[in-house]
Amino acid sequence: MKPRTPADIDFLAPSHEVAPRLIGLVLLVGGVGGRIVETEAYDREDPASHSFSGPTPRNATMFGPPGHAYVYRSYGIHWCLNFVCREAGHGAGVLIRALEPLSGLDTMRARRGQQDPRLLCSGPGRVCQALAVTRAHDGLPLDRPPFALLAAEDAPAVVTGPRIGISKAVDVPWRFGLSGSRFVSRPFR
DNA sequence: CTTAGGATCGCCT
DNA sequence: GGCGATCCTAAGC
Numbered sequence A: 001m002k003p004r005t006p007a008d009i010d011f012l013a014p015s016h017e018v019a020p021r022l023i024g025l026v027l028l029v030g031g032v033g034g035r036i037v038e039t040e041a042y043d044r045e046d047p048a049s050h051s052f053s054g055p056t057p058r059n060a061t062m063f064g065p066p067g068h069a070y071v072y073r074s075y076g077i078h079w080c081l082n083f084v085c086r087e088a089g090h091g092a093g094v095l096i097r098a099l100e101p102l103s104g105l106d107t108m109r110a111r112r113g114q115q116d117p118r119l120l121c122s123g124p125g126r127v128c129q130a131l132a133v134t135r136a137h138d139g140l141p142l143d144r145p146p147f148a149l150l151a152a153e154d155a156p157a158v159v160t161g162p163r164i165g166i167s168k169a170v171d172v173p174w175r176f177g178l179s180g181s182r183f184v185s186r187p188f189r
Numbered sequence B: 001c002t003t004a005g006g007a008t009c010g011c012c013t
Numbered sequence C: 001g002g003c004g005a006t007c008c009t010a011a012g013c
Helices: A015-022 A105-112 A124-131
Strands: A026-029 A032-042 A069-074 A078-085 A092-103 A147-150 A158-161 A175-178
Touching: A015 A032, A015 A078, A015 A092, A015 A175, A026 A092, A032 A124, A069 A124, A078 A124, A092 A105, A092 A124, A092 A175, A105 A124
Parallel strands: none
Antiparallel strands: A026 A032, A026 A147, A032 A092, A032 A175, A069 A078, A078 A092, A158 A175
């Protein structure tokens, strides 16, 4: 049972290696957040990735330095949070899809207008609403406030499956989850 | 439990 | 002009 710490996360690694390593870590934004229980990897050579067709104004942060937040607007309504991976210029990232709420429950309930803890952070749009992540966080480093990554207590069991909500590369198994967690956005098969 | 539709923004073809 | 790395609500089985 070796503790997993933020220092164990090498953001220069490929996103499909970083994504499972993030499972179990605690993510806080302004002191509000919880345990990461679901992630998805996206990479430059990946038709489902925003970076597939090269840099644009929207995805510029994805081509910036690793270990920073890439935040984009989804469907004109929601915000989605990614961690940038690989070397600057590569264009890879990990989407944070769900948390197990641990800190700032009342704040998250108020922001979400939702009491059920299982519906506070179970989905990328919900995570950003509960943690108040917006375009203002795009490009910020993850090792300084308002962001914080805390160590996991043990080595979590990670399950994998196909990614959600995409129309290309639908069979690539780059979705990762904490085994048995009730806080994932959708069950793993 | 499954499906369908609407909301609404920024970028791309 | 089209289309999402989504979410919520409502209706149908």
